Amino acid sequence: MPKAGIIYNEVKPLACRIATELQDKLTASGWEVCMTAAAGGILGYSRPDRPVCHTPIDSLVPPGFDSEMSFAVVLGGDGTVLAAFRQVAPCGIPLLTVNTGHMGFLTETFVNQLPQALEMAIAGEYEIEERAMLNVGLYRDDVLLWEALCLNEMVIHREPLTSMCHFEVAVGHHSPVDIAADGVIISTPTGSTAYSLSAGGPVVTPGVPVLQLVPICPHSLASRSLVFADTEPVTIFPASNDRLIMVVDGNGGCYVLPDDRVRVKRSRYSARFMRLQSPEFFKILREKLGWGLPHIAKPTSVELP
Structure with a gap:
């Protein structure tokens, strides 16, 4: 059956x-x-x-x-x-x-x-379209306290959101960088059209194997969005004495204390969408977000009364 x-x-x-x-x-x-x-x-x-x-x-x-x-x-x-x-x-x-x-x-x-x-x-x-997902984990003294599977994005910010704080972010084996901002977003290509887009991040087509790091309202002109290979895990170190909040897919989350670590990596699981027609990402962008709509042409000449 x-x-x-x-x-x-x-x-x-x-x-x-x-x-x-x-x-x-x-x-x-x-x-x-x-x-x-x-x-x-x-x-x-x-x-x-x-x-x-x-x-x-x-x-x-x-x-x-x-x-x-x-x-x-x-x-x-x-x-x-x-x-x-x-x-x-x-x-x-x-x-x-x-x-x-x-x-x-x-x-x-x-x-x-x-x-x-x-x-x-x-x-x-139908066709199957696979989308990358993230494993998000909160660690304290190398003990996993909280974890989640994520399709869109992970966000970490101060409580309340309008207060600026510092984050040390290490991508893969690279040296940590300091970001002063209201918060940071780690996004999948699927999540690039969600919170990441509102925060100024680029739109990424779903099949590109990358992740995004997007500062929220950064305090420096040099702190821009970063796109990197999704084979690189990300570790976020709170660089302040205040309690932070982590939210996954706008749905649930946990408190992050100064000595905690947040680790994000591409999950071994993927989101498998059933597509009744061949996926057309630009069409969805146009229909849902108005991207790429033609401009109304200005008249070439104006007749004076």
Whole structure:
């Protein structure tokens, strides 16, 4: 019996209704269906009174989701997609992402197109696009206190965000550099169109094997975005006496104390997107962010009254 999964945003009535209808349809067609809420991929936050909030990456996999699953359907917006990949990436399950939100930058299709998309998925008429993910870990005295799987970005900043602080950042075997800024972002190519873009970082096409280091509101004109090979791990040393905050994919995070270390590296897991058509990244940039739209031509001559 073939096996499929459904991951949905449980706070959206539309996503809940479509998830139930989809489960009934697949079951009637002879599929084994496992269904779970995207909340299972929410990381949560550590607290000052509970600094250790360690949820191992592999433990987020929902019951019944495994490598035998042909695919899973995700119903929600971009946040739901990010949470879903934290849940299924360790199993290598490809996701058909269906937009029930607003922006839907990471989604493949819309709810009104789901019947046709499902037929294509069942028939195997799709491509798999793999996107790089990150392993993010917080260490204290070489003990792992917190970790997360990340598709977009890791951000570390002072509390509150408007206060500037110093970071020592070591990329691979290179000497550490000092960055004075409100915070720093380590981004994947997928995350280059998210927080990194808002902070002035470049857009990177998904297939390029690089990461980005983007200072947030840097205090020096010399502190610009840096793009480097994703084979290079990154270590961030807080260079101040203040407590910092780390956030992963805008979803959850932990406190970072002065003696802590944050280590970021490309994960051995990847996000596997089901594409019903050949991926066209520039088209998505144009439709979602307005990139590359033609300018309105100015008139060549003006007739005076």
